[in-house]
Amino acid sequence: MRVTDYPRRAAYEAVAAVHRDGAYANLVLPHVLRDLRLHGRDAAFATELTYGTLRHQGTLDAIVGAAANRDMTRIDPPARDALRLGAYQVLHTRVPAHAAVSATVDLVRSVAPGATGFANAVLREVAAHDLDAWIARVAPPYDQDPVAHLAVSDSHPQWIVRAFAEALGGDLDEVTRLLIEDNQRPPVHLCARPGRIDAVELADQAGGAPGAFSPYAVYLPGGAPGDLPAILDGRAHVQDEGSQLVALALADAPLDGTDERWLDLCAGPGGKAGLLGAIAAERGAHLTAIEVAEHRARLVEQAVRGLPVTVLHQDGRSDLPGEFDRILVDAPCTGLGSLRRRPEARWRRQPSDLPPLTRLQRELLTAALRAARPGGVVAYVTCSPHLVETQVTVTEAARRSGVAVDFVDARPVLPAGMPGLGSGPTVQLWPHRHGTDAMFLALLRRG
Numbered sequence: 001m002r003v004t005d006y007p008r009r010a011a012y013e014a015v016a017a018v019h020r021d022g023a024y025a026n027l028v029l030p031h032v033l034r035d036l037r038l039h040g041r042d043a044a045f046a047t048e049l050t051y052g053t054l055r056h057q058g059t060l061d062a063i064v065g066a067a068a069n070r071d072m073t074r075i076d077p078p079a080r081d082a083l084r085l086g087a088y089q090v091l092h093t094r095v096p097a098h099a100a101v102s103a104t105v106d107l108v109r110s111v112a113p114g115a116t117g118f119a120n121a122v123l124r125e126v127a128a129h130d131l132d133a134w135i136a137r138v139a140p141p142y143d144q145d146p147v148a149h150l151a152v153s154d155s156h157p158q159w160i161v162r163a164f165a166e167a168l169g170g171d172l173d174e175v176t177r178l179l180i181e182d183n184q185r186p187p188v189h190l191c192a193r194p195g196r197i198d199a200v201e202l203a204d205q206a207g208g209a210p211g212a213f214s215p216y217a218v219y220l221p222g223g224a225p226g227d228l229p230a231i232l233d234g235r236a237h238v239q240d241e242g243s244q245l246v247a248l249a250l251a252d253a254p255l256d257g258t259d260e261r262w263l264d265l266c267a268g269p270g271g272k273a274g275l276l277g278a279i280a281a282e283r284g285a286h287l288t289a290i291e292v293a294e295h296r297a298r299l300v301e302q303a304v305r306g307l308p309v310t311v312l313h314q315d316g317r318s319d320l321p322g323e324f325d326r327i328l329v330d331a332p333c334t335g336l337g338s339l340r341r342r343p344e345a346r347w348r349r350q351p352s353d354l355p356p357l358t359r360l361q362r363e364l365l366t367a368a369l370r371a372a373r374p375g376g377v378v379a380y381v382t383c384s385p386h387l388v389e390t391q392v393t394v395t396e397a398a399r400r401s402g403v404a405v406d407f408v409d410a411r412p413v414l415p416a417g418m419p420g421l422g423s424g425p426t427v428q429l430w431p432h433r434h435g436t437d438a439m440f441l442a443l444l445r446r447g
């Protein structure tokens with residue numbers, strides 16, 4: 001393989017590892033880039049190819065399958081992944097079609113030698129039409145079946161498009177904007193830890209800009225923020241602005257009486273515990289952070305070093321240590337609200353994931369409601385907008401908890417002037433409305 005093709009080779013290795021080994025792109029790609037010694041523009045191109053191909057896989061598969069005149073499942077995995085990468089370059093990048101085709105054929109020659117001629121013919125057919133023309137050919141007509149059309153045109157499984165449409169009240173224009181946003185490279189957000197560094201100073205140091213909503217958010221134009229001094233010494237951490245906002249909403253929810261004992265029931269890896277711990281330090285409160293997975297409990301310990309936080313490695317559904325004034329339930333969920341950040345997640349998640357997750361969510365929220373002192377506040381949070389994980393879980397847990405529960409309107413607790421917060425009392429944030437992950441927030445007060 002020519003040296004100039006190492007970025008494509010890297011993207012192929014990463015995409016193949018995702019499909020073959022169940023790898024996560026964000027974890028495997030850095031290893032591949034290191035092994036192939038790719039930096040700078042080559043690494044950026046390999047990253048763009050990997051993430052873009054995985055995000056657009058639904059659309060690409062429909063097109064490649066049509067161009068090959070056979071179902072994608074009948075193409076051997078190495079040739080299949082190489083064709084996806086080639087089609088991505090042809091249809092979604094500025095790489096000239098002839099260069100994309102010949103580079104992909106070179107790649108196929110090394111990973112699936114018997115399929116070289118086939119790959120050449122299929123990619124030439126792909127390159128014979130532009131993306132819009134292909135979508136018109138392969139997607140069901142929008143006016144007959146808009147969900148099926150959007151699933152192909154904007155590369156999401158149908159069940160996810162349907163779930164988004166339900167959460168957005170059936171507004172298909174908004175659904176389309178959301179799907180388009182899910183296919184973009186997400187910005188990196190930092191959180192300037194209260195009392196440690198302010199957002200303006202962090203923005204200056206990082207070459208970013210202060211966020212629109214969270215007073216602690218900084219937007220970065222790109223790059224890897226891990227080596228910033230403020231991150232290395234614990235004054236800041238990487239965190240989506242929506243995650244900051246829901247944690248802040250718990251800290252700022254109105255409360256009568258004592259306000260010293262805070263609980264984070266699902267703390268790993270510790271993003272929200274880091275922010276809440278920094279606020280607790282300023283207010284003289286103490287946070288207990290619970291996490292059931294041992295390695296994630298260790299990550300929480302690292303994230304809260306120097307803060308008034310006790311980390312407990314245990315199941316959050318039982319033996320909670322006493323009564324609390326404020327409790328965060330950042331529940332395990334499908335993660336459908338952060339598909340921008342995990343390009344393969346949409347193809348891995350299945351509707352069958354929902355029943356066990358929603359049971360766990362109900363049990364964790366019930367345990368939290370029972371552990372809140374009378375008058376205490378519980379924030380239930382998911383990074384999924386799926387109604388079954390949001391409204392249904394909250395309503396069911398409140399009904400079955402055996403304690404009196406009132407909803408607190410979450411909208412006035414969020415920063416003034418935030419648009420698109422709906423009719424309350426719960427709040428759903430959206431990538432296309434707020435530039436955040438699609439975080440859900442319900443604030444509940446124990447009677």
Ligand SMILES: C[S@@+](CC[C@H](N)C(=O)[O-])C[C@H]1O[C@@H](n2cnc3c(N)ncnc32)[C@H](O)[C@@H]1O
Nearest residue numbers: 266267268269270271272292293315316330332
């Ligand atoms: C959405 S993540 C929390 C993210 C975290 N709050 C943050 O901001 O970094 C959910 C966490 O709940 C943990 N978890 C799952 N079941 C649990 C249980 N029964 N008790 C406590 N934690 C649990 C998972 O291991 C996972 O780390």
